[in-house]
Amino acid sequence: MVSLRGAGLRFGARSLWDGLDLDISPGEFVAVLGPNGSGKTSLLRVLLGLQPLTAGTVRTYGGAVRTGDNRIGYVPQQKTLDRGLTLRGRDLVGLGLSGHHWGLTLSAAKRRERTDRVREALDAVGAADYADAPVGRLSGGEQQRLRVAQALVSDPGLLLCDEPLLSLDLASQRKVAELIDARRHLADTAVLFVTHEINPILPMVDTVLYIVDGRFRIGPPSEVMTSRVLSELYRTEVDVLRVRDRIVVVGTGDSIDVLGRAGQEHHPQEQFPEPS
Numbered sequence: 001m002v003s004l005r006g007a008g009l010r011f012g013a014r015s016l017w018d019g020l021d022l023d024i025s026p027g028e029f030v031a032v033l034g035p036n037g038s039g040k041t042s043l044l045r046v047l048l049g050l051q052p053l054t055a056g057t058v059r060t061y062g063g064a065v066r067t068g069d070n071r072i073g074y075v076p077q078q079k080t081l082d083r084g085l086t087l088r089g090r091d092l093v094g095l096g097l098s099g100h101h102w103g104l105t106l107s108a109a110k111r112r113e114r115t116d117r118v119r120e121a122l123d124a125v126g127a128a129d130y131a132d133a134p135v136g137r138l139s140g141g142e143q144q145r146l147r148v149a150q151a152l153v154s155d156p157g158l159l160l161c162d163e164p165l166l167s168l169d170l171a172s173q174r175k176v177a178e179l180i181d182a183r184r185h186l187a188d189t190a191v192l193f194v195t196h197e198i199n200p201i202l203p204m205v206d207t208v209l210y211i212v213d214g215r216f217r218i219g220p221p222s223e224v225m226t227s228r229v230l231s232e233l234y235r236t237e238v239d240v241l242r243v244r245d246r247i248v249v250v251g252t253g254d255s256i257d258v259l260g261r262a263g264q265e266h267h268p269q270e271q272f273p274e275p276s
């Protein structure tokens with residue numbers, strides 16, 4: 001579905017990553033992790049044909065990337081929609097069916113097919129109940145389900161997700177992650193999932209691409225999410241702990257770190273005060 005060979009991207013003097021070789025097969029779930037500014041969104045933009053590489057090659061579906069490829073679904077970084085936006089959820093999802101494929105004037109049969117596709121996508125994400133409400137009035141989690149439906153309505157074989165769980169509560173995170181996972185099992189859809197937090201998707205992840213300051217590692221979570229590998233990537237001492245079925249990362253100082261931005265200056269008694 002995706003093939004990157006010797007791929008590099010630089011802006012001016014700054015190289016985001018270089019020498020990146022990555023193959024993604026149908027049905028594979030790839031998590032892309034790394035601190036702010038490491039080039040995760042830029043990688044998605046390359047695959048969407050919005051950002052040319054500065055070195056190497058990229059192919060999707062075995063051919064050159066192109067913008068507006070409706071075989072690629074895209075869930076963008078979540079922004080809360082304007083409260084005043086009166087567009088209905090059903091129409092937002094319909095935007096995922098590109099005009100040139102369906103034509104500007106639709107026959108009655110085509111119109112019915114389009115309506116059915118939108119309804120199926122709404123049902124698949126459990127959004128049928130609020131499909132006719134103005135999207136600006138919906139909660140962040142409800143809006144996010146609609147974005148997933150919009151990305152899936154064209155039946156993409158490749159789904160690119162840019163932090164789709166951001167600012168969702170735990171129940172909504174689980175639901176949205178499960179929807180995406182269900183889709184890949186149902187249709188063998190390959191998923192490239194940019195995230196700062198691996199735990200909500202950990203059971204689904206086949207491969208991690210972890211990028212830090214131009215350095216990166218690719219492999220299964222058990223190989224990449226280790227103290228040794230993350231310490232090498234961050235060039236500082238990082239501890240990766242397994243707590244129940246979660247991964248806890250300490251020492252990176254970025255948002256995947258259990259201690260957040262203060263991680264490297266951590267004083268245990270300040271973070272976790274003893275009960276008085």
Ligand SMILES: Nc1ncnc2c1ncn2[C@@H]1O[C@H](COP(=O)(O)OP(=O)(O)OP(=O)(O)O)[C@@H](O)[C@H]1O
Pocket residue numbers: 011016034035036037038039040041042043
């Ligand atoms: N078109 C551009 N021109 C110049 N610099 C750019 C351009 N696009 C991105 N950058 C820079 O490249 C770096 C990587 O950006 P990118 O959005 O890919 O990071 P990210 O890993 O997705 O970050 P975050 O986790 O904060 O979303 C940033 O420093 C950004 O400012």
